[in-house]
Amino acid sequence: MIITRGLTKTYGRLAAVDGVDLEVREGDRYGLLGPNGSGKTTLLRMLLGLVFATRGEIEVLGLPVPRRVRDALPQIGALVEGPGAYPHLSGRTNLRLLDAAGPGGTRRDRATRIDEALERVGLAGIDRRPVRAYSLGMRQRLGLAAALLRRPRLLVLDEPTNGLDPRGIREIRDLLTELNTEGTTVFLSSHLLGEIEAFCTRVGVMDRGRLVLQDDLAELREPTGRVLVTGPQPDRVVSLLDGRVEDRDGDRLTVRHDDPAALNAQLVGAGIPVSEFTAERRTLEQVVLAATTGSADRVEAR
Amino acid sequence: MIRVELAKMFRRPRTYVIAGLLCALPLVVAIFLATTRIPPPPGQGGAFLSAVLSNGALYPAAAMALVMPIFLPVSVAVLAGDAVAGEASAGTLRYLLVRPVGRTRLLIAKLVSLVVFVLFAIGSVLVTSLVAGLTLFGGEPSAGVALPADVTSLSGVTISPAGLVLRLLGTVAYIVVSMIGVASIALLLSTFTDSALGAAMGALAVLVTSQVLVTLDAAAAVRPYLPTRYWLSWIDFFRDPVLWRDIERGAGIQLVFLVVLLGAAWANFMTRDVSN
Numbered sequence: 016m017i018i019t020r021g022l023t024k025t026y027g028r029l030a031a032v033d034g035v036d037l038e039v040r041e042g043d044r045y046g047l048l049g050p051n052g053s054g055k056t057t058l059l060r061m062l063l064g065l066v067f068a069t070r071g072e073i074e075v076l077g078l079p080v081p082r083r084v085r086d087a088l089p090q091i092g093a094l095v096e097g098p099g100a101y102p103h104l105s106g107r108t109n110l111r112l113l114d115a116a117g118p119g120g121t122r123r124d125r126a127t128r129i130d131e132a133l134e135r136v137g138l139a140g141i142d143r144r145p146v147r148a149y150s151l152g153m154r155q156r157l158g159l160a161a162a163l164l165r166r167p168r169l170l171v172l173d174e175p176t177n178g179l180d181p182r183g184i185r186e187i188r189d190l191l192t193e194l195n196t197e198g199t200t201v202f203l204s205s206h207l208l209g210e211i212e213a214f215c216t217r218v219g220v221m222d223r224g225r226l227v228l229q230d231d232l233a234e235l236r237e238p239t240g241r242v243l244v245t246g247p248q249p250d251r252v253v254s255l256l257d258g259r260v261e262d263r264d265g266d267r268l269t270v271r272h273d274d275p276a277a278l279n280a281q282l283v284g285a286g287i288p289v290s291e292f293t294a295e296r297r298t299l300e301q302v303v304l305a306a307t308t309g310s311a312d313r314v315e316a317r
Numbered sequence: 318m319i320r321v322e323l324a325k326m327f328r329r330p331r332t333y334v335i336a337g338l339l340c341a342l343p344l345v346v347a348i349f350l351a352t353t354r355i356p357p358p359p360g361q362g363g364a365f366l367s368a369v370l371s372n373g374a375l376y377p378a379a380a381m382a383l384v385m386p387i388f389l390p391v392s393v394a395v396l397a398g399d400a401v402a403g404e405a406s407a408g409t410l411r412y413l414l415v416r417p418v419g420r421t422r423l424l425i426a427k428l429v430s431l432v433v434f435v436l437f438a439i440g441s442v443l444v445t446s447l448v449a450g451l452t453l454f455g456g457e458p459s460a461g462v463a464l465p466a467d468v469t470s471l472s473g474v475t476i477s478p479a480g481l482v483l484r485l486l487g488t489v490a491y492i493v494v495s496m497i498g499v500a501s502i503a504l505l506l507s508t509f510t511d512s513a514l515g516a517a518m519g520a521l522a523v524l525v526t527s528q529v530l531v532t533l534d535a536a537a538a539v540r541p542y543l544p545t546r547y548w549l550s551w552i553d554f555f556r557d558p559v560l561w562r563d564i565e566r567g568a569g570i571q572l573v574f575l576v577v578l579l580g581a582a583w584a585n586f587m588t589r590d591v592s593n
Contacts, residue, residue: 057592060411060590060591060592063411063414063415064414064415064417065411065414065415065590065591065592066590066591066592067588067590084417085417085419088415088416088417089417091415093412093415095411095412095415096408096411097408098408099407099408099409099410099411099412100407100408100409101325101407101409102407103328103329103330104328108328112321112324112325113412113413113416115320115321115324116318116321116413116416116418117318117413117416117417117418118417161412
């Protein structure tokens with residue numbers, strides 16, 4: 016769906032995006048992770064033909080960007096750096112004007128499509144109040160409705176849950192999951208680890224303009240080779256597995272073992288009661304911290 | 318897209334506020350003139366003002382002479398400066414472009430809606446000033462209008478109502494062309510900045526500089542090429558016979574400005590990063 020090769024954008028001497036080879040496949044739930052200022056938004060803007068690359072190639076939906084971006088855009092729904100709406104008009108009027116501004120879709124089913132999009136994002140009941148009076152969360156939902164208006168094949172969303180409360184975040188996540196199972200590819204960016212971990216199947220990590228990591232989430236969260244064992248008789252575990260226990264925290268033991276199944280059988284065979292038994296996996300946070308250097312918005316003394 | 322632009326313009330209260338203000342200025346002047354009956358001496362004050370006292374049907378022409386030098390260009394510059402920069406700072410420009418609306422098409426739609434605004438504003442001024450002129454100064458439009466001596470070289474020439482309408486239409490067309498010139502300056506600046514105020518301010522700076530140079534004899538060499546040099550040449554429509562020389566030159570200069578500035582605006586907008 017999206018392929019970039021050596022994509023670079025420089026502003027003066029600063030490389031905002033630096034040699035990025037992105038690959039988003041059809042049906043992916045791709046999460047682009049990175050601190051503020053790591054180049055996520057610039058990358059997204061280049062994919063949509065808003066910002067022109069200094070070097071490198073972009074292919075979206077099989078079409079070269081920016082040369083044929085106008086053929087690709089009708090199948091893309093986008094939310095870029097916060098929603099945008101005319102503040103003195105109602106949400107519905109805003110959608111109507113946006114819909115009428117571009118190609119595709121007939122006038123007759125415009126109202127139906129708008130109602131459908133509003134329903135999906137949970138704004139079915141909005142009245143004629145101007146967008147000026149909307150809360151941040153309502154504006155965010157309106158922006159999502161605008162992205163969904165054309166029933167796109169690909170969604171490109173920049174921080175889609177910005178300004179929403181926990182329940183709203185959950186609703187939007189469910190909505191995106193539903194769209195994804197219906198066949199929409201979702202490419203979203205976020206600086207929130209939890210959001211990406213909860214929704215995405217594939218993760219890319221940006222750091223200072225570079226894509227330092229890109230893989231399936233399941234691959235990234237590889238087992239660490241440790242097993243967490245909790246039980247009422249930790250001393251018996253320690254004596255059974257002497258030398259393999261790396262850490263002890265009350266009843267909770269961290270055991271070094273490559274094969275959790277064998278370890279489990281061993282404990283059961285020795286008749287040791289176990290209340291909790293987990294093969295430890297790396298958290299996404301550990302993966303990201305290992306891959307990135309420092310916070311982009313930190314300014315060190317020189 | 319043009320339809321959307323027009324809908325957006327006519328849904329904004331500011332469109333009507335600006336048109337209302339433009340109509341109010343000639344009304345205020347008319348009320349003062351009608352109550353005091355003190356005409357400006359011929360050759361001074363706004364054109365046609367001394368003539369309207371005897372015939373209110375000429376007041377639309379006087380109203381044009383009142384709004385044209387400052388008020389109308391200022392409002393066009395403000396709206397044109399807002400055209401692209403305003404969308405950018407409201408965050409709607411990026412959503413229009415990914416909708417997708419072609420950048421060329423967007424610029425054309427903006428320009429067309431500005432032309433419609435000028436027509437709407439001038440039309441409102443003409444109608445309100447005609448009504449004000451006839452009620453405050455009286456006059457019999459069907460009897461024809463005597464061209465005022467301070468404007469025409471020949472006094473006492475009477476033009477028919479149809480002739481007056483034709484001359485007013487010519488005036489409207491000429492003013493629209495002049496205002497497109499203003500709009501293209503502000504539109505060009507609007508593609509460079511995300512600040513609508515900055516773009517409007519820049520366009521006004523150009524106009525004020527031009528106005529100053531027009532009156533400066535030391536700048537006589539560049540005078541024929543200044544954008545505001547022929548702004549008031551539409552008054553020549555009210556001479557008998559119509560004096561076409563300045564009208565043609567004025568329209569020609571505006572067309573040159575229009576092509577060059579809009580070309581530059583287009584070239585800049587097509588290659589610009591939209592990062593707002």
